[in-house]
Amino acid sequence: MMSQQAVVGLTNDVLLPGWRLERARLDIIDKWWRWTPEQVKLPSRASKEAKDLRELAESPWMRLLVTTLGQQLEAELCRTSRPGANEKTVAGLWLPWQRNRMGSRQRAIHRSALAFGYAYTTVLPGDTGAVIRGRSPRDLFAVYEDAVVDEYPAYFIIVNGNRYTVVDEEAQYTLVEQDGRVQFVDFDLHDVGVAPAVRYSNEIDLEGRTPGEIEPLIKVARRIDKTTYDRLLIQHFNSWKVRTATGLERPATDTEREQQKMLLRHEDILTGGQGVTFDTLDETNLEPILKALELDVEWFAALSQTPAHAYTGKMINLSADAIEEARNTLDSKTRDRKTGFGDSHAQTLRLAAHVEGREVDAEDFSLSIQWADHGSRSLAQAADALGKVATMLGVPAEKLWDRIPTVSAEEARTWLEYKRNNPDADVQLAAALDRQIRGTDG
Numbered sequence: 001m002m003s004q005q006a007v008v009g010l011t012n013d014v015l016l017p018g019w020r021l022e023r024a025r026l027d028i029i030d031k032w033w034r035w036t037p038e039q040v041k042l043p044s045r046a047s048k049e050a051k052d053l054r055e056l057a058e059s060p061w062m063r064l065l066v067t068t069l070g071q072q073l074e075a076e077l078c079r080t081s082r083p084g085a086n087e088k089t090v091a092g093l094w095l096p097w098q099r100n101r102m103g104s105r106q107r108a109i110h111r112s113a114l115a116f117g118y119a120y121t122t123v124l125p126g127d128t129g130a131v132i133r134g135r136s137p138r139d140l141f142a143v144y145e146d147a148v149v150d151e152y153p154a155y156f157i158i159v160n161g162n163r164y165t166v167v168d169e170e171a172q173y174t175l176v177e178q179d180g181r182v183q184f185v186d187f188d189l190h191d192v193g194v195a196p197a198v199r200y201s202n203e204i205d206l207e208g209r210t211p212g213e214i215e216p217l218i219k220v221a222r223r224i225d226k227t228t229y230d231r232l233l234i235q236h237f238n239s240w241k242v243r244t245a246t247g248l249e250r251p252a253t254d255t256e257r258e259q260q261k262m263l264l265r266h267e268d269i270l271t272g273g274q275g276v277t278f279d280t281l282d283e284t285n286l287e288p289i290l291k292a293l294e295l296d297v298e299w300f301a302a303l304s305q306t307p308a309h310a311y312t313g314k315m316i317n318l319s320a321d322a323i324e325e326a327r328n329t330l331d332s333k334t335r336d337r338k339t340g341f342g343d344s345h346a347q348t349l350r351l352a353a354h355v356e357g358r359e360v361d362a363e364d365f366s367l368s369i370q371w372a373d374h375g376s377r378s379l380a381q382a383a384d385a386l387g388k389v390a391t392m393l394g395v396p397a398e399k400l401w402d403r404i405p406t407v408s409a410e411e412a413r414t415w416l417e418y419k420r421n422n423p424d425a426d427v428q429l430a431a432a433l434d435r436q437i438r439g440t441d442g
Contacts, residue, residue, distance in 0.1 A: 001189070004184040007166055007173045007175065008175065011157065011164060011166055012182055015156075015166065022137070022141060026138045028218075029212065030115075030138065033062050033063060033115045034063070037062075037218075037221065040054050040222075042054060049236065057225050057226075062213075062214045062217070065300075068310050069330070073106075073110045073334070073341060074106070074107075074372040075102075075106055075342065075370070075372075076103075077090075077094065078345075079367070079369075082366050082367075085364075093367065100132040113201065114337070115213060116136070116212045117202045118137055118201050118210040119136060120135040120137065120142065120198060120200065121133065122158075122167075123192075123355055124172075124190055124192070124196055124355070125192070129355075129356050139160070141156060143156065146208075148207070152195050152198075155168040162178070163177075164176070164182070167196070167197070168195050169195050171189045172187065172188050174188075194351075198347050200341055204340075223299075224293070224297060224300060227296050238283060239283050241280045241281065241282060241283055242280060246277050305333045306330050307330060342369035346367045350364065350367060370402070373403065386403060398415075398416055
């Protein structure tokens with residue numbers, strides 16, 4: 001366990017400087033995610049109307065991107081291929097997940113990891129078992145000896161205002177900052193054996209970099225906002241014909257000049273004396289700017305691997321095959337995220353098992369996550385496909401129930417229990433004949 005002096009030194013010299021530097025970067029990403037992006041730059045003499053139009057031009061494209069991908073991710077059950085494992089084993093592995101309401105809380109973890117590039121769960125001992133909590137990287141900063149290979153950090157800090165919690169493999173230490181000085185307050189042993197934080201990476205390379213969905217697309221989103229702003233300027237100032245008159249005598253007084261302007265503005269027919277000519281200035285054509293906006297959105301969709309109609313809502317003259325093809329890139333990206341996040345979920349469950357003293361479960365590296373099927377297939381299509389798997393490949397139908405769209409793993413389990421407790425006539429007859437052959441029928 002670290003001494004008080006060592007904890008304060010680690011906090012001042014390593015953890016807080018690293019957290020502040022990373023927080024500054026993540027705050028920029030957070031503004032784009034939370035619909036307060038960097039504003040279009042205007043000249044210092046810009047009018048209030050132009051500034052108001054700039055605010056109208058800001059659109060939450062990044063939020064839509066993260067939401068579109070995040071809605072595809074829902075872990076609904078775990079599986080294990082460990083020898084001797086049964087339904088009771090799986091239920092025990094999954095219990096910490098249910099106790100901590102991770103069915104709903106997982107969404108925040110997934111979306112934070114998608115937006116920022118990474119997020120965390122912490123797993124600590126509690127009164128009724130392991131306590132699992134999702135953590136934003138804006139509040140938790142972890143230090144790894146090897147950021148690519150290591151399962152757990154060497155230590156991490158959780159920042160809550162001026163109150164800090166530093167955690168290593170043995171204890172969690174509480175510190176506060178007052179008058180610019182960090183002071184040690186207390187410590188609490190957890191004895192987990194590792195710094196109990198699990199990282200969820202959107203993408204990670206061999207140098208430990210974890211880019212999110214937002215940061216690489218900020219420039220593209222800025223282009224969309226700029227194009228939208230230009231369109232609003234044209235729409236507000238140049239979207240109607242301007243009538244002109246030359247050769248009119250200039251009235252002597254201000255009142256007369258105002259009356260003349262009103263006539264030019266409201267009269268359907270304008271008349272004038274000798275030498276007076278009338279003309280119009282055409283409105284600005286909006287079609288090129290609208291095409292530019294459409295192109296910007298298509299670029300955004302292509303670079304983010306999401307269907308363009310997810311942002312525009314346009315599905316005119318699209319066949320079912322075309323829609324399926326448009327979703328292929330999103331489906332590929334979703335499968336990739338399920339692989340990474342699923343591994344982190346399994347690591348969280350193994351760590352929870354270790355915290356609860358279930359060492360056999362904690363060492364079960366065959367543990368995997370089953371994800372809910374949010375595909376667009378109809379129930380008839382799914383039933384036909386699963387029926388062929390059962391009949392042509394000999395897979396027991398009961399093992400396929402939880403793969404039916406909209407049917408959760410829990411519902412499939414209750415169906416199986418019902419079938420066992422209420423066998424059909426053929427099963428009862430076969431059981432009776434078997435007992436009679438074996439001489440056990442009373």
